[in-house]
Each structure stands twice: as C-alpha cells, then as structure tokens.
Amino acid sequence: MKLIKVKNYEDMSEKVAEMIIEKIRKTSKLNLGLATGGTPKGTYKKLVEAYEKKMISFQQVTTFNLDEYVGLAPNDPNSYHYYMNKSLFDHVDIQPSNTNIPNGVARDLMEECVQYDYLIKKSGGIDLQILGIGQNGHIGFNEPGTSFDSGTHIVKLDDSTINANARYFNRLQDVPTHAITMGIQSILQSKEIILMVSGEEKSNALQRLLNGEVTEEFPASALKNHPNVYIIADEKALSSVFVS
Numbered sequence: 001m002k003l004i005k006v007k008n009y010e011d012m013s014e015k016v017a018e019m020i021i022e023k024i025r026k027t028s029k030l031n032l033g034l035a036t037g038g039t040p041k042g043t044y045k046k047l048v049e050a051y052e053k054k055m056i057s058f059q060q061v062t063t064f065n066l067d068e069y070v071g072l073a074p075n076d077p078n079s080y081h082y083y084m085n086k087s088l089f090d091h092v093d094i095q096p097s098n099t100n101i102p103n104g105v106a107r108d109l110m111e112e113c114v115q116y117d118y119l120i121k122k123s124g125g126i127d128l129q130i131l132g133i134g135q136n137g138h139i140g141f142n143e144p145g146t147s148f149d150s151g152t153h154i155v156k157l158d159d160s161t162i163n164a165n166a167r168y169f170n171r172l173q174d175v176p177t178h179a180i181t182m183g184i185q186s187i188l189q190s191k192e193i194i195l196m197v198s199g200e201e202k203s204n205a206l207q208r209l210l211n212g213e214v215t216e217e218f219p220a221s222a223l224k225n226h227p228n229v230y231i232i233a234d235e236k237a238l239s240s241v242f243v244s
C-alpha cells in the first residue's frame, strides 16, 4: 500500500480527481469502481468541474458502484442511486446504460448479487476502484467478520454503521438495516484501488489499517493483500497514526 499524505479534504478531493482524470485520459475504455458517502463527494465535484471545462469526457467510462441499501428505490433521496445521479452522473456525459449500481429493490436479491458479479466479470473487471472506509474498518458495506472470499452479497449492517450513517437520514429509524455490497473478493479483483481517508473520526481506523494485522475482523486490512493500493489521507485522518 502506498500512502499519499495531503493537507485536508479539499486537497484529498483534488488529488483523487487528478488520478481519475489521468486514468480516463490514458485508457480508451475505463471500468471505474465508485463509492458513496461523504468522503468522495468533493472528488465528484472536481470531476464535474473538469468535465465542464472540457478536460474530460465520460463517454468511454463504465461505472460500478460498491453498494446500495436494501429497500431503497433509485428515486429515494437516501439511495446511493440518487446520490450518484445528483453528485456525478446527471452532470457529465456518461451513458446511463454504462452506470451500474446494485439494485436494492430487486425482487430476488440473491440473484441480483450473482448477476452483479457476473456483470463486472463480463465487462473485463474493474480497472480502478475508489473506496472510503467506515470507522469500524468496513469497505463497501463489508462489516467486520466478512469473509475475504466474499463476492457481492447481502449484509446486515452493524449498529455502529447505522449510527454513523444516520446523519444522512431524517431519523435513525429510517436507516435501512440491510445492504447489498460488492464483497471483499470482488473489490480485491480490481486492478488498482484508491482508498480515501479524511477526518479525525477515521484516524483510529487508519492507524489500525497501517499498523495492524490482516484479519477479517477489520475488513480494510484485506487491502494489504492487493499489490496496487494507494491510500490518500489527510492530516486529521493521520493524527492517530504512529510513525515508526
């Protein structure tokens, strides 16, 4: 894992947007893995700005999102479909048919999981995967204890995740209890991974990732088994990290 230190959220967003822009320019057909949550929002804003300045086009980009809440339809303002449309897809020239997000209201959720992994495989795999991290070390919605061999699957969210994500909902009771997420193995199959970490509330997770052991009890530690991971972390996120 290569650690790139940046000053703050703004610089992290800028840096990751630059890395994505470079990839889009260099690759004739890019499969881009995307994350949601507060962390990548600034990056999506920078990508929209770059598109508006005609610096990039998304015509040749296909996207695969990591996860979606079970039970939230695409037009639900708290769904990750809605988030992606409002944060990125509605503002750039990506073909809607090239955007993929697990369907949290699929009639057969198990089948949806199988089909999602099949779709990624059929498209040639993900070239670059963007990730955030949960305070408990989750990536996507892979909670502690998830097998490193997991493909896309349905998860019951940890109470700590429900509490952490409640800030995006009107009421705690509105946060779904389950989600559909790409598995650890699905994530590790990506050719390159960028993990974004910003803010003090992520500093313990980053400390454990950098200095702790590889264990299914801390899902992000699986990234240590991948040959091509960049961690872009800001000063607040690095505030608990012991430098040896």
Ligand SMILES: N[C@@H]1[C@@H](O)[C@H](O)[C@@H](COP(=O)(O)O)O[C@@H]1O
Binding pocket: 035, 036, 037, 038, 039, 040, 066, 067, 131, 132, 133, 134, 139, 140, 141, 161, 165
């Ligand atoms: N499923 C998402 C993750 O993909 C995200 O990386 C993480 C951190 O979210 P945030 O960036 O809002 O802190 O939690 C959510 O639960």
